[in-house]
Amino acid sequence: MSLGLLLAVFLACAVEAVEAVTIVLAIGTTRGWRSAFAGVGAGLLVLAAVVAALGPAVTSIPIGTLRVVVGGLLLIFGLQWLRKAILRAAGRKAIHDEEAIFAEERSRAAAVGATSATIDGYGFTIAFKGVVLEGLEVAFIVLTFGGNQGKVGLAAAAAILAVLVVIGAAVAVRAPLSRVPENTMKFAVGVLLTSFGAFWGGEGAGVAWPGGDAALPVLVVGVLLWSLILVNLAARPDPAALAA
Numbered sequence: 001m002s003l004g005l006l007l008a009v010f011l012a013c014a015v016e017a018v019e020a021v022t023i024v025l026a027i028g029t030t031r032g033w034r035s036a037f038a039g040v041g042a043g044l045l046v047l048a049a050v051v052a053a054l055g056p057a058v059t060s061i062p063i064g065t066l067r068v069v070v071g072g073l074l075l076i077f078g079l080q081w082l083r084k085a086i087l088r089a090a091g092r093k094a095i096h097d098e099e100a101i102f103a104e105e106r107s108r109a110a111a112v113g114a115t116s117a118t119i120d121g122y123g124f125t126i127a128f129k130g131v132v133l134e135g136l137e138v139a140f141i142v143l144t145f146g147g148n149q150g151k152v153g154l155a156a157a158a159a160i161l162a163v164l165v166v167i168g169a170a171v172a173v174r175a176p177l178s179r180v181p182e183n184t185m186k187f188a189v190g191v192l193l194t195s196f197g198a199f200w201g202g203e204g205a206g207v208a209w210p211g212g213d214a215a216l217p218v219l220v221v222g223v224l225l226w227s228l229i230l231v232n233l234a235a236r237p238d239p240a241a242l243a244a
Contacts, residue, residue, distance in 0.1 A: 006158045008192040012141050013162035016134040021170045023130035031123030039127025047135040070144045071201020078193025085187035090234035195220040
């Protein structure tokens, strides 16, 4: 269970970190690093305040109620991620392209007029927004996974490790992480979030899973196999389109 939690949190947070780092890189290289770092710092302060406020509230909820709520939320997020990943794998939806996003962000930043202020308002705002929006999802994942299992520290360590790995890779290549197999990561995260959500939600509702925690890996395999079947079905050409 701890290994599954660690893997799920790491992968989910790595995906969010890739998106945030892409935005910050685009702003830093176009509008200046001082404004980008100022936006990042302000965003981290906001996230720290959110975690400090919500952390004790999450851990104080009765475990049965917490598992039902967390299980339901994870199912919502997991199924959304899994649906998009299935459609992308089947060729029904465009692959998420970090290089294109990087180019688009740079183009927008370059189109905004230069400023004589010490801190560029546009660069600060975009970096701040990117860090807060992606960071809130990271905070949600850490608090829900960690709070439900009583292992907030482990979940936080996995999240920090994921962010550091992504930042390190971005600094090393000095470019958007376009080679990261993001859809594969999102597919894996969707499978894990859906499986954990069903497992914890069922436990909170009073379901006695056969084998206890040993049922979770079986559930993960089942969700994965069904998702691969859906990829195969979605990839088939539409008979009506072929006839037309």
